[in-house]
Amino acid sequence: MTVLPFVRAVAGLAAGILLYTWLPDQYWLPVLLAVAGSGVVGWLLVRKSFRQAGVALGVALTGLLMAMGWGVTWLHTARNDANNLTHLTDTLRAYEGIVTAQPEERAKTYRVELAVQQGQWGTNVDWKPLSGRVIVYLDKAAGSVPRYGDVWLVNGAPRLIDPPFNPGEFDYKTYLSRRNIYHQQYLRPYQRRVIGNDPPNALTDIAIRVNRWADSVLTRQIGTRAEYGIVNAMILGVRDDLDSEQYRAYATAGAVHILSVSGLHVGILFFVLTWLIGLTAGKRDDRVWLIVLQLAVLWFYALITGFSLPVLRSAAMFSMLLLAKALQRRAPTGHSLSVALFFILLYDPYALLSAGLQLSSLAVLGIGAWQSPLYQSLTFRYRLANKLWQITAVALVAQLVTFPLGVYYFHQFPTYFLLANPVVMVLSMVLLPLAMATLAFGWVPYLNVCLGWLLQKTAWLLNEAVSRTGQLPGAAWGNLWLSPVELILIYALILLGGVLLLSRNRNWLWPLSATALVLVVLMVLGDTDRMQQRRLAVHFLPHRTAVSFTTGNRSLLLTDLDTTDQRSYEFYLKNTFGSWGIPEPKRVDIRQVSMGEVAKTATTTYYSRDYSLLVWQGRSILLVNRLSNYHHWRLPAVVDYLIIRRNALRDWDQLANRVVARHIIFDDSSRTPLTDQLLADAKMRHIACHSVRQMGAYVDEF
Incomplete structure (x- = not known):
């Protein structure tokens, strides 16, 4: 074929x-x-x-x-099932669900996926069939870690997962919907009861048990937290033991892909196994028992990862390569990849839209098509130099074909990837087989200690190399944003450039030049628009205030978010400012506002405990903190924007004879039930207002 x-x-x-x-x-x-x-x-x-x-x-x-x-x-698509939770119109009082994945441990909660089986809703007391999957966050006060297959009886109703409320914010709702998860729920220990254990899939149950066994072996043999964290992430796919600084170092060095079990790890194992078998078996590496050994190791790795989907994809593709070798058939990379993709998409069609599958497929295609010509373009006198160049060629081609998509999804580019990736690849080729050997011979006295020591030192060396690379000046080129059109044009440039270099046909220069010109024009126009932007925004930040004033490529952010809570900023606000071309806004604590800092942006300011008044770009902005009867202040003029915060407004009559505003906005620092009630009253009174919790961020461009 x-x-x-x-x-x-x-x-x-x-x-x-x-x-x-x-x-x-x-x-x-x-x-x-x-x-x-x-x-x-x-x-x-x-x-x-x-x-x-x-x-x-x-x-x-x-x-x-x-x-x-x-x-x-x-x-x-689960929502097409008539019994799915999304079609329920009455209030769900209780439901029965089963744990369908290995729980994840967070700082204060366990993250658990539940498959709903039946429920009670409305006035009915009978249990009725119900389907759907729910992300449940269980308070750690519940005690023991939930187990795969546990059957739970849960009180209360899950709620729909929120869509992104801020421009550019990661669309967590769409991401989970592609896994057929539409609801989430936060549970206290008293809201659930474990009534049994019935694993829905025996093979998955075995994989999770093997995963836990492997975790116990690695914990015992490695000992140190930082090294255990990297091995745990690479071998078992669990990143709970990686601290934020360690993860950020890998991201900055362009090696974050090594922290997620994926096709790269399967490829490394396949390469190392092929090399080892070549040393022992010579050229006759197509014997059946050797192929069976390779298949066994690859699928054992898939087993200890808990049958992670990216690993399953790659294990399937490499299995096809091995089976083709056993049948004495030539299996080109593109053919093996297309066969694997066909069956993967039949099993999970939404995998087509996952960044992991797209990046891994592009990397495999690029390496298969261009790595060999690039490697053969240079030869070195020494064998070791040739081997290093071979690894470097793989890293170069993989980075070339994946960097546009990586920038599109993750908005940064590692400057020193060429320095970090060959080191990471070499150390990974040592670490992965060492980890597999540690698991295989963990029962052998003395040998297990030696293997554990070698594994720990290799992981330490990997962490050290990545950390040192990430500390170099300008290690990451961040705040990069590509539109879909720009992404397509960059890939067109890469493809046309590759064809030009391989064919040596100058006729390809014309389409290459035209594509580059269009891309440059689009980028210049985008930069020009960003330099001319004037924007006031009231952002959604859970239970917090976030108001920004943007002029060109600078922005001032008034917020009561603690500077230590970097995770909330990165999830909710970082992408917003990045999409506006602002690397980092100037942050001012609204609770301890310095009028000097605000005055650099706003032309006039007034601050008191009750309210803050700012005038910016000719617009007046009033932030109300409280409306007490003891301080009955009144503004003589109409304000453009009235921002209600911290439960200041409890009844619309409180605004009478105080202030008149053209735009009324509720941030999310007020209690949600109170804001909902005020919005309902506003509709009856024909008062136009905006709630960032219900309607998303308020953005006004001048």
Whole structure:
């Protein structure tokens, strides 16, 4: 079989998946595609003219594959089940659910995925069938860690996961919806009761048990926290023991991909196993027992990761390579990848939209197509130098083909990736086999101690190398934002440049130059727009105030968020300012506001315990902290923006004879029930107002 059939099959299936994500309610589309495709194929069967109708047959089969992709995605989407939680109109009082994944330990809670089985709602006392998956955050006061397969009886109703409220904020709701999770719930220990244990999947249960066993072995053999954290992340896929500074160092050095079990780890194991077998078996590395050994190690690694989906994808692809070798068949990288992708998308169509699958697929394609020509372009006198250049060529090609997508998703580029990645790759090639050997021989006295010591020292060296690289000046080029059009143009540049270098045909210079010109024009126009921006924003920040004034590439942020709570800032606000071209806003604590700092941005300010008045860009902004009867202040003029904070307003009559405003905004520092009641009253009184909790961030551009 040639490469093209499965490449076309994956393209057709992917097109159908995308068609469903864009038009999920247009049921006539897959029906039309299926009927038209079947009609053409049937007509060709009757005419017996397949060879003469290549284009018509290709179009027909593509239509059938698109219909298949649409249908598979519809079947995989949980909300299409009539019993799903999303269709419940009455209030859910209680439900029964089962733990379907290994729980994650957080600072104060356990994060648990529950599959709902039945529930009670409305006035009914009977239990009725119910489906859906819920992310539950269980208070650690509950005691023991939840187990896979535990059956819970839960009181109360989960709520829908919030959409992103701020511009550029990570869309956590969409991310979870692609895993068929639409609800979440925070539980106190008294709100749930464990009534049994019934693992839904025996193989997954075994994988989780093996994962816990491996965790206990590594904990005992390594000992030190920092080194255990990196090994735990690379081998078991658990990053709970990585501190924020350690994670940030890997991100800055461009090595954060090593912290998530993925196809890279499977590829490293495959490479090392092939090399070791080549040393022992010579050129006859296609013997069945050797291939069985490689398959066993690869799938044992998948087992100890708890059958992580990225590892399963890569294990499947490398298994196809090994099976092709066993059958004496040539298996090109593109063919193996397309076959693996086809079955992966049939199993999980939403994997097409995951950054992990996209990045790993691009890396495999790029390495398969360009690594060999790049490696052969330079030769060194010494064998060790050639080996190092081979690894460097892999890192170069992988970084080249993945950096645009990495920038698009993560908005930064590691400056010293060429320095860090070869070191990381070499040490990973030592660490992964060492970890597998430690697990395999952890029961052997003395040998287990030696292996554990070597593993700990290798992990220390990896941490040290990454940390030193991350501390270099200008280690990360951050605040990078690409539009979808710019992303496509950059990949067009990479593709055209690669074709030009390989073909040596100067005719490719014209499309390359035209593409580069369009990209430069778009980027210049974007920078010009950002330099001219004038924007007032009241951001959503849970239970906090966040008001920003943006002029060009500078912004002042008034907030009561503690400077130590960097995680909240990065999740809710960092992407907003990044999308506006602002690396870091000037932050001022609104609780201890310095009028000198604010005066650098606002032309006039007044501050008291009850309210703060600012005038910026000719607009007046009033932040109300409290409305007490003892201080009955009154503003003589109409203000442009009235921002209510900290439960200052409890009844609309409190504003009478105090202030008149053109725009009234509630931040999220007030209690949600109080704000909801005020909004309901405002609707009855025909008062226009905005709540960032209900409507998202308030942004006004001048």
